[in-house]
Amino acid sequence: MEQDASHPPNDYDLSTAISSTSGLRQGLTSYGDAHFSLFLRKVFVKALGYSEDALSRPIIGIINTYSGFNPCHGNVPQLIEAAKRGIQFNGGLAVEFPTISVHESFSHPTSMFLRNLMSMDTEEMIRAQPLDACVMIGGCDKTVPAQLMGGISANKPVLPLITGPMMPGSHRGQRIGACTDCRNNWASFRAGEIDIEEISAINEELAPTIGTCGVMGTASTMACITAALGMMPLRGASAPAVSSARARVAEETGANAIIAARNKWKPQDILSKESFLNAITVLQAIGGSTNAVVHLMAIANRNPKTQGVITLQTFEEVGRKTPLLVDLKPSGDNYMTDFHNAGGMLALLHTLRPLLHLSAKTITGQTLGDILDSSPFREFPLSRRIIRPLSDPLYPGSSLVVLSGNIAPNGAVMKASASKDRALLSHTGPAVVFEDSADLAKRIDDPNLEVTANSVLVLKGIGPIGNPGMPEAGLLPIPRKLASAGVKDILRISDGRMSGTAGGTIILHISPESALPESPFGIVQTGDLITCDVEKRKLSLDISNEELGSRIEARKAVFAREAKPKRRGYRGLYERAVNQAQDGADFDFLAANGGSSN
Ligand code: FES
Secondary structure, three states, X not given: OOOOOOOOOXXXXXXXXXXXXXXXXXXXXXXXXXXXXHHHHHHHHHOOOOOHHHHOOOEEEEEEOOOOOOHHHOOHHHHHHHHHHHHXXXXXXXXXXXXXXXXXXXXXXXXXXXXXXXXXXXXHHHHHOOOOEEEEEEOOOOHHHHHHHHHHHHOOOEEEEEOOEOOOEEEOOXXXXXXXXXXXXXXXXXXXXXXXXXXXXXXXXXXXXXOEOOOOOHHHHHHHHHHHOOOOOHHHHOOOOOOHHHHHHHHHHHHHHXXXXXXXXXXXXXXXXXXXXXXXXXXXXXXXXXXXXXXXXXXXXXXXXXXXXXXXXXXXXXXXXXXEOEOEOOOOOEOHHHHHHOOHHHHHHHHHHHHOOOOOEOOOOOEHHHHHHHOOOOOOHHHHHHEOOOOOOOEOOOOEEEEEEOOXXXXXXXXXHHOOOHHHHEEEEEEEEEOOHHHHHHHOOOOOOOOOOOOEEEEOOOOOOOOOOOOOOXXXXXXXXXXXXXXXXXXXXXXXXXXXOOOOOEEEOOOOOOOOOOOOHHHOOOOOXXXXXXXXXXXXXXXXXXXXXXXXXXXXXXXXXXXXXXXXXXXXXXXXXXXXXXXXXXXXXXXXXXXXXX
16 A cells, blocks of 8 residues: 555554544444444545545535536536535645536525525534535525524534625616616516517616626525625625625635634534624615525524524614615615625625624634624715615615514514505505415416405415425516506505515515414405504504404314325425524524423
């Protein structure tokens, strides 16, 4: 056997126990003989050409989520190369490995259905393999939450590296970009305002480069939140996917991984209540996606320190103190490239400084306050147009609100700042109920549908269990007869989610969802009066408690008679284990306490 004299292999000295928790010696495969396990591991890793010197370095994993079905991750190969530079210039050994990759438009029934699976893949592969730290490359909506959830549960040093937003496109001299403009233009097409040639031309320009959606949708929201949690460089939230800045963030992440590995900075030690309060402050200030509420609950519940400490009520409390400052679609007018050029997260956090918990730790070993102190930001006119000062916000407070009432005893969420008709924020109207997505598709454009602009559209059956993955179907289309009469917004309610790029007066995540027999939301009938009062944070069905109770009992009896057989496979696991939106729609057994109610 060839030997490197400078690194004599003592791993096979049978008189010495193998007890290391780092490098190649950690997490040995179980053969009942640790020395043989290490011997065999080295046999196989040497097939890849590694020397003893290389194998003696800190091993930094890089999760490769490149996929031909994920254009939001189209730059992953370049990011891997740049991250490897950062790792290897600083004395580590970079080893890339795959996990599943999930894109919004290529995931049936929904990407959210696969988020928990991706988090399990991420957690178990980080835990199973001999890594001292791990760079997790994600970007598209569900990938970053999945990686944070899995990384926190694995609890080895993890460093998110985000693919970054796409550039905006152009149509007839106007900037357009996925995906707020996808939805606006599609609504115009449905209303007959633009023709088939124009919608086809728009389709060519909405995603002109690789990268994540270029507005403050879920992907951009999660990127900003990840930076606010202290888990990645601030520029990493907004540098465009195709920019040289993005590659430099990747190199910096690789270098940071070596420091985190040497210091064993684990996510459960870094992330505290204060980290999450900062993240929620940023979420409110950027007018972020409602999906982020579900994701942040799932992420917080993976950490024993924050499970049960961060709740839906926390979003409400932070929201009341935090104005909307960032003028990006869908709440405002601009794109992620504008946010980046205006100073991005560094400018935003300097602006939000009085509202932040500056002692929160970050993955660099510095506190958030240290980072802001060492990176002063000088304002310029563009920055103040895109990132407003606290004294001149875009929306005074609570971009995202948490509502509750007799049909949502465990809560519901609304992005009030994205309402297109603010009068609907205080509204009473008769319900027009659709029992599920198929019922909606069949009847929404029926000319005989009894609906007016005063109606409240209700869609059931799209909660975590009801339509696995809680699809982004909460943006119910405006019935064609109303749309062509010029109605731009209508109050809509569901137990599902909505794309972060969408807007309108829309109440989401109703809990408990209608698929549960005891759900009060499940008993809403067409013609019932529903009141939404955002000021009072109330959502209620105007019927008596007795009527509500007797409808629920009658519905439970129907469920008992029509019990469905258990499904097999991942879908069966999903239906049995997923928890409700207010807990993050995670699997109960993956939460920090394993789903125990104690
Ligand atoms: Fe991937 Fe929008 S589809 S971020």
